[in-house]
Amino acid sequence: MSIKTVQSLLIIPILTLTTLSTASAHETPTAPDDWLVKESPYTEDDIDKTFIKKAGKLYKRKCKKCHGSKGNGKGSAAADLEVKPPKFNASGYMASRKDGQFFWVLINGSEGTDMEAYGPGTDVSLSEEQLWQLIAYMRASFTQ
Ligand code: HEC
Structure with missing residues (x-):
């Protein structure tokens, strides 16, 4: 066996181990400063019952299966995910x-x-x- 073959045989398990350890230690990345300062166009006055009802419907359609209806990260699809959704209600x-x-993650994904x-x-x-x-x-x- 050549040295190159031995090296490549060793590298595969090492790469696999590295990938596994980063996956279990995943932390949600933080947005850059110029995104963190972005502010919602909605003020408290806009956020009434009708607003929440409408946004709640959209959340149910697009987000609930992972994040759960209570935001606890236990939606029906969450169990199969390698990186689990955070517990918004913690x-x-x-x-x-x-x-x-939040806006940065929604625009860019994670x-x-x-x-x-x-x-x-x-x-x-x-x-x-x-x-x-x-x-x-x-x-x-x-919000708790
Ligand atoms: C297929 C599953 C899935 C769906 C559907 C989903 N998410 Fe996520 N979401 C995740 C996972 C997993 C993370 C954790 C990402 C990380 O830690 O890097 C996450 C993270 C987030 C974050 C980042 C939280 C933080 O602390 O920065 C926000 C905000 C978010 N999701 C909102 C939503 C919204 C709103 C929807 C619906 C439009 C949605 N997600 C749909 C799986 C999902």
């Missing part, structure tokens, strides 16, 4: 994240996870307004 979770963080990009031009192609409506819905419904 104490302090929503307060620890800015709207700009690489290496099943969290897709949902903004304009993607497969699902929600408008920016719809993304902000979903964020407002999550804040109103999952």
Whole structure:
């Protein structure tokens, strides 16, 4: 066996181990500063019952299967995911994240996870307004 063959035989298990260990240690990436400062176009006055009902319907259609109706990350599809959805309803979770963080993940998705990009031009192609409506819905419904 040549040295090259021995090297490639060793490299495969090492790469596999590295991939496995990064997968289990996944942390949701943080948005760059210029995204974190982005603010919702909606103010408290806009967010009434009708608004929440409409955004709630969209959440049920597009997000619930992973994030769960209570935002606890236990939707029907969540068990099969390698990187699990976060528990939005955990104490302090929503307060620890800015709207700009959520908007960034919704526009870009989260690489290496099943969290897709949902903004304009993607497969699902929600408008920016719809993304902000979903964020407002999550804040109103999952904040502890
Ligand atoms: C196929 C499963 C799946 C669907 C459907 C899904 N998500 Fe996710 N979502 C995830 C996973 C997994 C993560 C964790 C990503 C990570 O940790 O990098 C995530 C992360 C997020 C985050 C980032 C939270 C943070 O702390 O930064 C937000 C916000 C989010 N999802 C909102 C939504 C919304 C709104 C929808 C519906 C439009 C949606 N997701 C649909 C699986 C999904």
